[in-house]
Amino acid sequence: MNDLPAVKLVDVSFAYDGPAVLEGVNLELGEGEFLGVVGPNAGGKSTLLKLVLGLLEPQAGQVQVLGRPPREGRKQIGYVSQYPTFRRDFPISVAHAVLMGRLRHGWLPGRFRNRDREIARQAMEETEVVDLAGRQLYTLSGGQLQRVLLARALACEPRILILDEPTANIDMRIETDIFDLLEQLNRRMTIIVVSHDIGFISRYVNRVACLNRSLMCHHTADIDGKVISELYGSEVRMVEHVHG
C-alpha cells in the first residue's frame, strides 16, 4: 500500500441553494481506519459522503479519494446509501441485485464472467444472504435488505466502504450483527459509517467525526457528555464506559 490517505478533504465548503451545509471541513483518513460520522439531522452527514463519492462538487476546497479526484477514486469505493435509491418492488432477485456490484466501466458494463459471479457469491456468503439468492427483493425484511445491499457494496471489491445510517430502520440485535461484520471487514478495508447513535458506534470505530456544518474529530476514548451536548446543543444522557 502507499502512504496516500484514503480520503482527504481540505477546506471543503458546500451549500445547496441556501445557507452553507458544510463549512471549512478538513479531514484526513488513513487506510485501514474505521471512522464514525455523527451529528444532528441536517448537519451535513449525507452531504459529506456525497462529496466523497463525487455525486456533489464542493463550492470551495478539495476532495481526494486515494489521492485522486472522487470521480476516479470512487471506483474503489463500496457504498450503501441511507434510503434505498431504488423501488422496493422492482422485479429483481437478490443474486442479480448483488451482481450489480460487478458492473464495470464502459459501454458493455454487464458482460459478467464466471469470476464476477463467484465474487458476488462470496460477498453474499460474507453477509450471510446466500440462502436468499433466489428471492425477490420486495420479499426481504429490513435487516435482510441491508445485508443484501452490503453484499452488493462488497461485490465491488472496495478499498473503502461507506455506509450511510446502515442500521436506521432495523432492530438492535441485527444492528450489533452488522457492526460485528463491519469490524471484521475493517481488517482489510477502510470504513466510514454515518450514524445517529454515537454511544453505540463508539464501541466499534477508532475515530469519530462530529459534523454540524463544521467538523470536529475525536478519538473514541475522548468522547464524553460535554462533547455530545456541544454537538447536539442539548443535554444527552450517556452511560460512562471505558474502552479496553
Added chain:
Amino acid sequence: MSSLFDALLQYGFLQHALIGGLLASVGCGIMGSYVVVKRIGFLAGGISHTVLGGMGVAFFYGLSPLGGALVAALVAALLIGWVKLRWREQEDTLIGAVWAVGMAIGILFISRTPGYNVDLMSYLFGNILMVAGQDLWLMAGLDLLVLMAVLLFYWPFLAVSFDEEFARLRGVPVTFFYLLLLCLVAVTVVLLIQVVGLILVIALLTLPAAIAAQYVHTLGKMMLLATLLGMVFTLVGLGTAYQSDLPAGATIILVAGMNYLLSTLIGTALKRRYGLSFSRETSP
C-alpha cells in the same frame, strides 16, 4: 368469431390490421415493461403527444407522416430526457410544456395543409384498418431494432432502471443509457401510433406490462407476458370492433383497461383473503 375468421381470409386490410397489432404488441411488451418498472409513464405520454408536431410538419411538406413521427419522437425523447436529468425539480412542468407545445405545432401545420384535416382523428386515435403493407415492414424493422438493443444492453438497462445512483458510481454511462432507453420508448410509441393513435398509446404501453408485473417478478418474464397480453388484447379488441362496428383503437384500449381493472381487483381480493400475496412465496 367465425365470421371474423372468414373476413380475415377475405380482406387484406384485416390481415394487415392483425399483423400490425401483433407487431405492435412485441414493442409495447418489451419497452412497456421498462416504462412500468422505471415509472416513466408521464415521460412516455409526453413523448407520444409531442409526436403530433412531427407528423404535422411532415404532412405539410408532403413527407411520410410516419417518418415525421419517428423523427419527432426521437427529438422529444432526447429533449424530455435532458429535462428530466438536468431540471429534476421542475420536471413535470417542463415535460407538460413540451407535450402541449408539440401538439400545438402539429395542429397548426395540419390546419395549414389543404384538404387533409379528416386525418387528424386517425393520428390521435389510430386507424389500424388503414395499415399498409409497407407500414408493416417498417413496424417489423422497428421491433427488430428494439429487440436487438434490449438483448445487447440488457444489463445496463437493468442497472439504470433499478438504481441510477449506484450505476453511476460504478462508472456506467447512465445518461447515455437513460437517453437510449427513452429513444427506444419513442420508437415503440411510433409503432403503436398506427394501432391506437398517439393519445391512447400510453395505455397500451403500460397496461399489459402492469398486469404482467402482478404475476411475474423478473424483467424478462414481464416482457414476455406483457407481449402475450398485448397480443390477446389487440386480437380481442380488433375482433370486437369488427363485429360491432366500433373504432378499433378505442376498443383495444377498453379491453386492456378492463383486464387491468379485473386483474387488480382479483389480486387485491386474494391478498385480503389470504393475508399475503400468493406470489410472495417465491422459493430460492
